[in-house]
Amino acid sequence: MEHEAMKAKIDEIIARHSESKPIVAILQDIQEEYRYLPKEALLYLADAIDVSIAKIYSVATFYENFSLEPKGKYVIKICDGTACHVRKSIPILNALRNKLGLSDSKKTTDDQLFTVETVSCLGACGLAPVMTVNDKVYPAMTPESATALLDELK
């Protein structure tokens, strides 16, 4: 039943796009819907737009922004671009990981609430160090303000 709902959703997403069926744009919409790219969704998409699943997987793994793993309700991105890095973004990352029990290989909490990852630049260097939570920008963070934000979100 859940699978049928997913098929309907993907049909709807495909219908939003032009006849040329742009893979990247469709994948972005699928990710927006599910917060990641579920395997079943990609398999269904391949058949629906008549593109090999290997090609879709190729596109999905090429872009860092696409995730094949389920993400938490709150996706926290800590900028580790040059400006943020020199203004101490790594201690913020470590503080969040420590508090949530996450690491470089384990990015999402077991309760599916938080995902913590780094990005190479958010383009807001003047506000460094920056992080985003579900695309909302939080400027000039410290380890303390970041962990405090976690409590707020919970």
Next chain:
Amino acid sequence: MNTIKQRTMTVNGMPVLIEGEKNLLELIRKAGFDMPTLCYHSKLSTYGACRMCVVEDKKGEIMASCSTPPRAGMEIKTNTPRLREYRKMILELMLADHNRDCITCEKRNNCQLKELAERFGIDDVRFETYSLDGTKDHSSPAIIRHPDKCILCGDCVRVCDEIQRVGAIDFVHRGSRMEVMPAFNMPLAETKCVNCGQCAAVCPTGAITIKSNIAELWEMLADDNTIVQAQIAPAVRVALGDEFNFEKGENVMGKMVAALRMLGFDDVYDTSTAADLTVIEESKEFIERYSSGENLPLFTSCCPAWFRYAENYHPELMDNISSCKSPMEMFGAVLKEKAKKDAEETKSKKKTKVVAIMPCTAKKSEVLQERYHYEGEPAVDLSITTQELATMIRETGLNFADLQPEPIDMPFGIASGAGVIFGVTGGVTEAVIRHVVGPEDRNTLAEIAFTGVRGLEGVKEVKLPFGADKEISIAIVSGLRNAEELIQAIKKGEAHYDFVEVMACKGGCIAGAGQPFVEDRARAERSEGMYEADRMSNVRTSKSNPITDALYRTMLSGHNAHRLLHYK
């Protein structure tokens, strides 16, 4: 009109006429310089990734010749100190991320990377080896993936997509983490791979190879309680010679039969004999459908890669596909039936095993399919490729060139020329036309040959008068993308056919992935070899083959023909 000067450029100081070459690479090769390449195949799209074909122009600019069109007045050099250094560096970097167990590699004799490393004198790799993890994918019955040997040229990805429209593999991740693999790194056996093996045929290294059944076969041959029978597919005879320095396309059937006996086979037969049965059965099926108008067009069923493709992508067409088994499976069933009867008569306890020598890798999967089994067991026990046979001949220490030719065994010792040409695109169709049209006289045969069935084009169309006022419309395609385009045209009502022959490999079985990998797979020469074998045979049509005639009066009488020769 252009003057000569407006149409020439220079390569290493030598003037060369531009005659419509699509890139510098082809022009340079025309001028007599063998440019090294690892990712260039003239039949595939240009990728420009390996950078081995770099050239330098007079301004010192360096470009990849595969992806630069020739222009009048260009002055390029192909072998400057800078270019030599570039090439060596590129090779060294490729080798740094490459499993270098060359002695034990399946591709040791024809690895293009090894060849170039030798040619450019790479004696040392200064860089640290990284990202080799030893994984191998053995899941497929026909194809082995060994990613540690992949150089990311993408030839396999392009042939699988552009020629076969399967797209079982693609690039995954990017940068230093890039790999070629199926989606979700799933085992190849779980993808829509059709086992055609063309990826292995274009792979410059040992990253994709064909599964070998040699060890099992040696064991079978060594067992005194097993009678081992061989059947040789049509296309093998014009390609095996490539492994032993024969002229391209030379028919080495007689020597191959002699070699198989020396390897220990008890009986040696020709799959072309069973192809005659296929012609008779498929013609009958076609005439029935043509008369009733049901399930047309009739698609051929003898190519296992096509059959798998249709199952994967066009389940709605399965009623249109002929119910005939492939010649190999028909022969397997006939041989097993005969062995069973013989054993009952002689009270022998010996088992009989049937081994097929095939140009094809997909046959390795076909022999496992239950629908073709004979009384619960495989009708054909093993299918080995032309290349595997060559390896076995070498392993035995036979001097193939010196063998005295021998004939195939009775009671299946005759095959018609129609059965032999199954090995080339259009062959099945021509054989069926000969059967349907009728009289075996030279003029009719010559006329059929000129209807357009012959030639190596990917798509051919033939119209054939039938009866007083009817016409049979036929299409012949090779390459599964061509097949798909034809299917779409039929569905849209843009094309109408009564009979469609599909071969997955371009050019037909002569270019199968089990065949020796020579330049352009020697398609032209092998095709000519097939037609010459046909011209030289004293039986040209399937119904005039006395063997098939005798079979239909005995083993294949009544419903037995359907029981043994059809899969449904």
